Amino acid sequence: MITINEHYLKLQASYLFSDIAKRVATFQEQNPEKDIIKLGIGDVTRGLPAACVQALHEAVDEMAVDASFHGYGPEQGYDFLRTAIAENDFQSRGADIAADEIFVSDGAKCDTGNIQELFSTEAVVAIPDPVYPVYLDTNVMAGRTGEFADGRYQGIYYLDSVKDNSFVPDLPSKKVDLIYLCFPNNPTGSTITKEQLKTWVDYARENKALILFDAAYEAFIRDESLPKSIYEVEGAKEVAVEFRSFSKNAGFTGTRCAYTVVPKECTVYDSKGDKHQLHPLWNRRHCTKFNGVSYPIQKAAEAVYSEAGKAQINELTDYYLKNAALIKKEITALGFDSVGGDNSPYIWIDGQGRDSWEFFDMLLNKAGVVCTPGSGFGKCGQGYIRLSAFNSYENVEKAMARISQALK
Numbered sequence: 001m002i003t004i005n006e007h008y009l010k011l012q013a014s015y016l017f018s019d020i021a022k023r024v025a026t027f028q029e030q031n032p033e034k035d036i037i038k039l040g041i042g043d044v045t046r047g048l049p050a051a052c053v054q055a056l057h058e059a060v061d062e063m064a065v066d067a068s069f070h071g072y073g074p075e076q077g078y079d080f081l082r083t084a085i086a087e088n089d090f091q092s093r094g095a096d097i098a099a100d101e102i103f104v105s106d107g108a109k110c111d112t113g114n115i116q117e118l119f120s121t122e123a124v125v126a127i128p129d130p131v132y133p134v135y136l137d138t139n140v141m142a143g144r145t146g147e148f149a150d151g152r153y154q155g156i157y158y159l160d161s162v163k164d165n166s167f168v169p170d171l172p173s174k175k176v177d178l179i180y181l182c183f184p185n186n187p188t189g190s191t192i193t194k195e196q197l198k199t200w201v202d203y204a205r206e207n208k209a210l211i212l213f214d215a216a217y218e219a220f221i222r223d224e225s226l227p228k229s230i231y232e233v234e235g236a237k238e239v240a241v242e243f244r245s246f247s248k249n250a251g252f253t254g255t256r257c258a259y260t261v262v263p264k265e266c267t268v269y270d271s272k273g274d275k276h277q278l279h280p281l282w283n284r285r286h287c288t289k290f291n292g293v294s295y296p297i298q299k300a301a302e303a304v305y306s307e308a309g310k311a312q313i314n315e316l317t318d319y320y321l322k323n324a325a326l327i328k329k330e331i332t333a334l335g336f337d338s339v340g341g342d343n344s345p346y347i348w349i350d351g352q353g354r355d356s357w358e359f360f361d362m363l364l365n366k367a368g369v370v371c372t373p374g375s376g377f378g379k380c381g382q383g384y385i386r387l388s389a390f391n392s393y394e395n396v397e398k399a400m401a402r403i404s405q406a407l408k
């Protein structure tokens with residue numbers, strides 16, 4: 001008899017985006033003339049940068065010819081991309097990361113989801129609330145939690161991100177082993193200072209813990225005092241893994257390319273307390289279960305680091321940041337408190353006592369604008385909504401004018 005991994009039965013079905021779709025469909029049926037503007041989902045809307053498209057075309061042409069054809073590549077990624085990443089994303093900012101500490105993959109979703117399998121099921125895991133759900137669900141699947149009760153899984157140490165801590169969680173009051181952090185944050189859009197991040201690095205060093213730092217939105221940071229990488233903090237290489245993605249900076253959500261940094265110094269322990277390098281363990285997992293990102297896609301990702309690519313990526317992220325600034329300005333003018341939108345494409349808005357879904361319905365019914373209810377990201381998201389800057393400027397202008405009109 002084939003029996004299942006019963007931890008899967010603990011998972012809460014995520015109705016968030018299907019519930020949103022249902023409510024939008026009902027509204028559209030009742031108001032067929034109304035055009036709806038979607039500021040809900042975190043997917044980019046603009047085309048790929050020209051430098052990436054050109055590199056992609058050229059690489060496809062190479063693939064057509066026997067002499068320049070590429071079959072299986074190195075699982076960890078081609079050297080040309082790993083070197084470009086190490087030089088541009090880290091060494092140029094004073095973070096001493098080498099090319100062979102970069103693992104190219106097809107997404108930060110898979111990497112943030114997969115990494116937990118390297119750790120003991122006994123590990124105590126700290127996860128932010130509200131949260132990008134992948135961190136939580138993959139730990140549930142692995143059996144690191146008890147049942148779901150009262151909006152939370154037993155056994156998880158939740159890092160509340162709330163107004164009182166400016167949406168940057170406080171250090172755990174008990175010992176934890178594995179810590180997920182994400183800055184600029186999805187869903188709140190909050191950022192972390194170097195000093196704050198250093199307290200986490202220090203905590204991890206003191207407690208022999210590991211930080212999993214998701215920096216998928218680093219390209220939106222414009223405040224030069226904010227860290228783009230955790231490795232800008234001294235000592236982080238011993239205690240942190242970092243996840244990056246080409247999805248949000250270069251619009252690769254449908255193209256798929258990302259990477260994970262596992263420094264050689266990064267140290268983990270066995271049950272006897274003996275030290276191990278994390279790097280060979282992740283390398284082993286990656287090579288066993290993953291066969292590399294396709295050559296044309298890696299060439300397209302490499303083009304992100306060309307002079308033209310850098311300028312185009314800046315233009316792309318500036319475009320979304322202009323949308324975010326407009327959302328922030330209008331929502332503030334209406335008297336709402338919010339966080340994010342400055343160095344992030346997300347704006348997290350306090351509904352002034354409204355339930356998240358009530359706020360969602362109000363925006364949909366009165367303004368024809370779709371947001372994401374904050375309660376879908378965790379208990380601490382209740383009462384909030386997330387607006388995303390991923391749309392055209394014209395649509396954002398129209399959406400905010402409608403919201404202003406409706407809520408004045």
Ligand code: PLP
Pocket residue numbers: 042106107108109110112132182186214216244245246247252253257258
């Ligand atoms: N990490 C965070 C915080 C995200 O919000 C997302 C996507 O929305 C991802 C990772 C996934 O990135 P990728 O497209 O590289 O899988």
